[in-house]
Amino acid sequence: MDSYDVLVIGGGPAGYVAAIRAAQLGFKTACVDDFTRDGKPSLGGTCLNVGCIPSKALLDSSEKFEMIAHDVADHGITVDGLKMDLGKMLSRKTGVVDKLTGGIAYLFKKNKITSISGLGKLVRADGDEWIVDAAGTEVKARNVIVATGSSPRELPLAPFGGHVVENSGALAFTEVPQKLGVIGAGVIGVELGSVWRRLGADVTILEALPGFLLAADDAVAKEALKQFKKQGLDFHFSVNITKVEQSDMGVTVTYTEKEQEVTAQYDKLIVSIGRIPHTSGLGADAVGLGLDERGYVKVDSHYRTNLKGIYAIGDVIGGAMLAHKAEEEGVALAEQLAGQAGHVNYDVIPWVIYTSPEIAWAGLTEKAAKDAGLNVKTGQFPFSANGRALGHGDPRGFVKVVADADTDKLLGVHMVGPNVSELIGETVAIMEFGGSSEDLARTIHAHPTLSEVVKEAALAADKRALHM
Incomplete structure (x- = not known):
């Protein structure tokens, strides 16, 4: 043996x-x-x-x-x-x-x-x-x-099979669905919905919770939802799924929203309600x-x-x-x-959603920090004031810094915008070593780069952003 x-x-x-x-x-x-x-x-x-x-x-x-x-x-x-x-x-x-x-x-x-x-x-x-x-x-x-x-996780009303798929099935459609339903507005649902929307599908996302990305900072979630709606993703919140029926032609989903019963037809249905x-x-x-x-x-x-x-x-x-x-x-x-x-260190694990614009965060949200009884200060800076973002032609979104107003300790950083999946790393490093918003603000960032928005947001936490 x-x-x-x-x-x-x-x-x-x-x-x-x-x-x-x-x-x-x-x-x-x-x-x-x-x-x-x-x-x-x-x-x-x-x-x-x-x-x-x-x-x-x-x-x-x-x-x-x-x-x-x-x-x-x-x-x-x-x-x-x-x-x-x-x-x-x-x-x-x-x-x-x-x-x-x-x-x-x-x-x-x-x-x-x-x-x-x-x-x-x-x-x-x-x-x-x-x-x-x-x-x-x-x-x-x-x-x-x-x-x-x-x-x-399967939805009891909609077991996987046929036109009802989970993430692996949604990555293997042999043709673009004309109408695509997504149950779940989390990371996987939004990412996969974005893929097929860009390729031509009419995408509807149904979410049981009352809001979008409730784990993210409120300002980031609000901006991201605005951008996704502009792109044509159709979101419905506080939805209760009551019936899912399959046929050779697709899937019929019945749900209640604002006390109204709605019946919708989809060619494919992605169920993404967790794992x-x-x-x-x-x-x-x-x-x-x-x-x-x-x-x-x-x-x-x-x-x-x-x-x-x-x-x-x-x-x-x-x-x-x-x-x-x-x-x-x-x-x-x-x-x-x-x-x-x-x-x-579980307190500074970065989260990223690879949509366009991307979403990334690490550490405490402003609300979580205040709920913990901390005296909080924040700084925010938009990509629309950044030369590299304007040169790229993608000035959407912003970076938000959350710091302790008494000690200046960096508590969290939240981003929505171009390539923020690559920008979050330096802020995690600062937080890992117990650094401050001043440490982030004093770090030299090359010009012109998207990373300058991170520096400016840290400067803004002390009301001294240079380019706004």
Whole structure:
């Protein structure tokens, strides 16, 4: 029976990163993963195969298409006979995914990690080790890391199948739907809705909550919603879905809005109402692994479960379901197993929505800071006053800084605008080191760049913005 220092169950961002870091630290490591794409084993989990990576590839392709169709005329560029080859667009997306998933396989080989394709199941304890069924073969491990991720949550009225799809199905439409319905106005719903709206679909987004992006700063959410409505996305809030019926022609959705019953017809319906922990087939009940009432694996601050030698990280333990959060947990746990001080600062995890304009934030919103009893000051600066944004032809949005008025500690930064996914990183670094809005304001930013808006927003927190 093969024996390992570390056995990881799950090859997504949490699992494969934990395996790589463990191997770097000298542990004999294996990873068992049952994810398949097109019937073949494929490392990377949901994120690389049917989530983060393919969706961003399609977002980029669709944004280029829309830019050429509608935006380049202002640059003095005229394009005649513009055509879209959806098949080639989807093929490019697949190529990007293949390159990255193949890259993980290469990294496993480079770091001498044993990769096992199939289901990993906890079987029993054997002294200080655990017996795990790895794709039908029992192996031993001193430390087992559960990183099985999450699965899309189904709407009971609209189980997945046929014209009702989750994120993976929405990334593989073979033709552009004429009418597309989206249930859920969260990150995935808005991103996928944006892709197909740009490519020609009439998109309606139905949301049960009373407002848009309630986790984001109010000012950012309001600006983003205004921009998305300008683009033609049709939002409906406080919606209660009462019936979903499929036919050969599409999907009929009945819902109530403002006490009125509405019936709508769609060619396709994307259901994006969150994700649930994936523990099916793990053997949690058989070994007594502790789960909470929602099915998440219960862990302490060091990712230890109730069973000695078994740990859990990533989506399966809850919290922010973000690939970068899962990766950091993988690194932190591997380092803790090696006696190092691995740590994740959950207070400054960045959030990004890759729409156009992009949305990004980290730290506390203004409301959250005030609710915590802090004396708050804010600074805000628009991209419309930035030379690089004007040169790009995309001056939408702004950067908002939230700081403690008494200590000047930087509490949060919130952005909506061009390329803000790339701008949020420097603010996370400042907050990670407990820095101030003054630290951000005094940092020299190259001119002309979009990043100058971040500096100006920090200056504005002390009412000394230079270009407004």
